Amino acid sequence: MIEIKHLTKDFGSLRAVDDVTFNVRRGEVLGFLGPNGAGKSTTMKMLTGFLAPTSGTASIAGHDIENDGMAAKKKLGYLPEGAPAYSDMTPAAFLEFIADIRGLTGDKKKARIAEVVRLVHLEAVLHQSIDTLSKGFKRRVGLAQAILHDPEVLVLDEPTDGLDPNQKHEVRALIRSMAPNKAIVLSTHILEEVEAVCTRAIIIARGKLLFDGTPQELLSRGPLDEVFRNITSTPSRAAVS
Amino acid sequence: MKNVWTLARRELSGYFATPVAYVFLFFYLVFMGVMPFALGGFYEREQADLVPFFQFHPWLYLFLIPAVSMRLWAEERKSGTVELLMTLPVTLWQMVLGKFLAAWFFTGLALVLTFPMVITVNFLGKPDNGVILASYIGSFLLAGGYLAVGSLFSASTKNQVIAFVLTFVVGLLFVLAGHPFVLDWVTGTVPAAVTDAVRSFSFLTQMNTISGGVIDVRALTYFGSLIVACLIGSGIVLDMKKAA
Ligand SMILES: Nc1ncnc2c1ncn2[C@@H]1O[C@H](COP(=O)(O)OP(=O)(O)O)[C@@H](O)[C@H]1O
Ligand SMILES: [Mg+2]
Numbered sequence: 001m002i003e004i005k006h007l008t009k010d011f012g013s014l015r016a017v018d019d020v021t022f023n024v025r026r027g028e029v030l031g032f033l034g035p036n037g038a039g040k041s042t043t044m045k046m047l048t049g050f051l052a053p054t055s056g057t058a059s060i061a062g063h064d065i066e067n068d069g070m071a072a073k074k075k076l077g078y079l080p081e082g083a084p085a086y087s088d089m090t091p092a093a094f095l096e097f098i099a100d101i102r103g104l105t106g107d108k109k110k111a112r113i114a115e116v117v118r119l120v121h122l123e124a125v126l127h128q129s130i131d132t133l134s135k136g137f138k139r140r141v142g143l144a145q146a147i148l149h150d151p152e153v154l155v156l157d158e159p160t161d162g163l164d165p166n167q168k169h170e171v172r173a174l175i176r177s178m179a180p181n182k183a184i185v186l187s188t189h190i191l192e193e194v195e196a197v198c199t200r201a202i203i204i205a206r207g208k209l210l211f212d213g214t215p216q217e218l219l220s221r222g223p224l225d226e227v228f229r230n231i232t233s234t235p236s237r238a239a240v241s
Numbered sequence: 242m243k244n245v246w247t248l249a250r251r252e253l254s255g256y257f258a259t260p261v262a263y264v265f266l267f268f269y270l271v272f273m274g275v276m277p278f279a280l281g282g283f284y285e286r287e288q289a290d291l292v293p294f295f296q297f298h299p300w301l302y303l304f305l306i307p308a309v310s311m312r313l314w315a316e317e318r319k320s321g322t323v324e325l326l327m328t329l330p331v332t333l334w335q336m337v338l339g340k341f342l343a344a345w346f347f348t349g350l351a352l353v354l355t356f357p358m359v360i361t362v363n364f365l366g367k368p369d370n371g372v373i374l375a376s377y378i379g380s381f382l383l384a385g386g387y388l389a390v391g392s393l394f395s396a397s398t399k400n401q402v403i404a405f406v407l408t409f410v411v412g413l414l415f416v417l418a419g420h421p422f423v424l425d426w427v428t429g430t431v432p433a434a435v436t437d438a439v440r441s442f443s444f445l446t447q448m449n450t451i452s453g454g455v456i457d458v459r460a461l462t463y464f465g466s467l468i469v470a471c472l473i474g475s476g477i478v479l480d481m482k483k484a485a
Contacts, residue, residue, distance in 0.1 A: 076328070080321065
């Protein structure tokens with residue numbers, strides 16, 4: 001469902017993403033791991049069509065994001081880093097807007113908005129302007145927006161950032177429940193999150209892909225944070241293994 | 242087309258969600274109402290028409306239009322919503338057009354709210370209401386052309402102040418190009434064709450032709466092509482930023 005081939009992005013002289021290749025199939029939840037500044041968000045921005053790659057390609061459900069962007073974007077739900085939303089709108093108005101853009105109408109629109117509001121627990125703040133919401137609620141508004149049209153491909157940039165432990169737990173449960181019918185990529189720098197929700201893990205550092213395997217494989221190498229440190233601090237050796 | 246409408250509606254709701262729109266409308270109406278009396282000799286002329294009123298529009302727009310247009314794209318960039326917008330299934334042209342139409346509608350609304358001026362002159366005498374209508378249309382076209390220029394600069398930067406200043410400066414050039422001061426200076430130093438070109442490029446000249454009571458094809462073409470060119474420019478700039 002997601003195909004990334006030799007994706008590379010340069011910002012001036014900085015190579016933020018360096019020849020990254022991977023696929024994600026339906027039913028998979030891919031954890032995109034890496035220290036801050038590793039290039040996770042930049043990869044996602046290229047995959048979702050916000051940034052044009054310096055070289056390489058990305059496609060969603062068989063549609064190239066650059067040449068067939070509209071078709072690709074219809075199949076995609078995306079939570080950008082920091083969960084941006086129109087701060088002067090209420091979650092209700094914002095979701096209405098997204099539903100209109102997504103082509104939902106009438107009863108279907110109403111039902112779908114009610115459904116996602118229930119799924120991410122937005123009932124209490126539905127008619128309060130978004131700029132007055134806590135970080136956790138803002139994140140959930142972003143999540144609601146991303147899953148509103150029940151997309152086949154879901155790209156979530158740090159979906160649990162800013163949530164308290166209970167909320168984190170709920171969002172992870174939500175992601176797991178959606179997993180069977182979708183291809184999901186989520187970025188995180190929380191290692192336990194990978195164990196909790198992901199069927200596969202990828203580690204990148206300084207733009208390079210250093211590990212691609214199951215969380216179990218990662219765990220079998222020893223304590224997770226130690227393995228992570230080893231992989232991300234000695235890229236050349238880990239890349240070979 | 243449905244997407245354009247959805248985007249325009251969202252943009253417009255953003256104007257009225259904060260006091261910004263109301264503050265703008267308030268100042269707009271105060272200036273529009275006061276300036277013709279204070280500086281234009283509205284009474285002294287002892288003529289029932291709105292010429293002094295419309296003569297001020299290009300000058301007032303110099304401040305008011307950049308204030309509206311600066312936030313079109315700069316705001317989206319600053320808050321990061323541009324990333325959300327650009328990853329939704331809408332085309333760049335739908336976004337550019339939707340935002341522009343919302344801003345244009347907003348200035349049109351402000352213009353409509355000046356109708357007490359029309360009532361006043363009709364009360365004081367017998368103005369040519371056809372000329373007044375033509376002048377309103379001219380002013381609306383001018384607002385559209387200038388907003389499109391502002392859209393281009395707003396797309397180019399995430400800093401609203403820079404967007405405002407650039408739009409203001411370019412607007413000033415466009416207005417001054419038709420001012421007698423500039424035209425006198427240009428005449429004689431360069432061929433007449435250049436003088437004509439400079440003059441026809443000016444907001445003032447285009448407004449004056451329309452204020453005469455005729456909306457001729459040239460004025461329509463002028464503002465029409467200005468709008469189309471600047472909106473295409475906005476789209477190109479936004480697309481270029483994507484690769485940066
Ligand atoms: N628009 C940009 N211009 C210049 N450098 C950028 C830009 N966006 C990201 N970078 C740089 O690219 C690198 C990767 O950033 P990012 O993808 O945000 O990392 P992550 O999401 O893994 O924390 C960082 O060094 C960051 O400073
Ligand atoms: Mg990031």
